[in-house]
Amino acid sequence: MPQHAINPNVSVDCVIFSFNNQELEVLLIERSAGNTDKVDEIKALPGNLIYEDETLDCGAQRVLTELTGLENIFLEQVYTFGDPDRISKKHDQDWLRSIRAHPEARVITIAYTSLINKERFNLTPSSFARNAVWIKVKDVPQLGFDHNDILEKALDHLKSKIYTEPLGYELLPDRFTLAQLQKLYEAILDDKFDKRNFRRKILRTSFIVPLNEKQQGVAHKPAGLYRFDKALFHQM
Amino acid sequence: MPQHAINPNVSVDCVIFSFNNQELEVLLIERSAGNTDKVDEIKALPGNLIYEDETLDCGAQRVLTELTGLENIFLEQVYTFGDPDRISKKHDQDWLRSIRAHPEARVITIAYTSLINKERFNLTPSSFARNAVWIKVKDVPQLGFDHNDILEKALDHLKSKIYTEPLGYELLPDRFTLAQLQKLYEAILDDKFDKRNFRRKILRTSFIVPLNEKQQGVAHKPAGLYRFDKALFHQM
DNA sequence: TGGCTATGTGTAATAATTACACTAAGTTTG
């Protein structure tokens, strides 16, 4: 493997969302630093310093892959965090000393986000990620560094995007019911909608197209399945 | 003046918009590097490296003030640009060599933006800004570095913000006509609106309140003046 | 077969959007 020069001042962090049919989840790693115990208990967003010769977008891809095994994820930039003290809390410093050449260097971080269907990907944590786990957004604990702020910002970003872009078709199976889609909107916007009005609105767009198939094996009237038609969407 | 350590890898650039009652303008500086001639011809956004011990927001404020004299401008982060080659074009390097300790260091930049009423501020360029000028957005020439991309992104940001926030009251005089406001919306969104519909929509919000005053000395029927009521706005 | 559960559907009232054309007020010009 070739050796890359690391930029000591610039990192990327990835906020990857998924949906378990009820709630939004976010991908976190558990720090593994070798010997000490305490630092291991802290969860964080997958992130790391970039290389001198890669773009920010590529850095985000690479770091995400290295830490979690996720590959070819479409990542979008959200915001940049640069408080001079953002990595100087004691337990963060303790941990950084175990993995970085210049643990005290000031680091600004560029946050990236994506939405994926977790069923489609395997997590294979490595590098300093002892583990990679999906945690319900509502259950996210205190994270390392300023990662709770970063998550917050990514959530805001998600909320504002859902009004203009048909998000969430990456979060759902290829074939989904309108109830699933509604649950997803409700989870992202943290709100409730009227079923009839929601369906009318979705179907009016006409790039959510009905398949001639129904759910199977559910203990109630089976719902019709729909799919997202990308071609139709891009025509508009 | 105290000496500050400079972070060689992180800069900020400011995209400051103003409005001349017809068109959007953006604030650019002309590079001044002392001796050579060629490099002086290039315009750029005001921007520079940050200090190790300041936040990004503060850095943006400081750099803007140092280069243009603008003070206490509310700056908002837009996007971060980090292509490894973004500052390596020949004429950019020539100029950087004249002002930086490490002209070849990789620099990522965080773009900030703001809207101001240029009548309310004086430009007093200094540091390496030989001059600071308002240029119509439509007339912006080829800029240094990737500053045309940055301007583009800031414009997109502006367009998307105008739908949710009552932008542009900072761009207008305290007392303005609805025609001025409409022109501003048209300039930002690069579109035309129907006068009656526009007025109805604006007045429906009810935080644009009529003053009992009219324009004076215009060669046509004078328009009524309005003001933006911040208190009323924040109630919603 | 009766109960359970989530699906799927319609309508009326209200609000928002669009398209469209003429009179009015003040200044300038001849």
Added chain:
DNA sequence: CAAACTTAGTGTAATTATTACACATAGCCA
């Protein structure tokens, strides 16, 4: 000083979007 010029200011009808609301239905299960 009258006519011409320029921009301000106004209303309506047609269309579309939003909101609020209740009941019959399909398939499973006990």
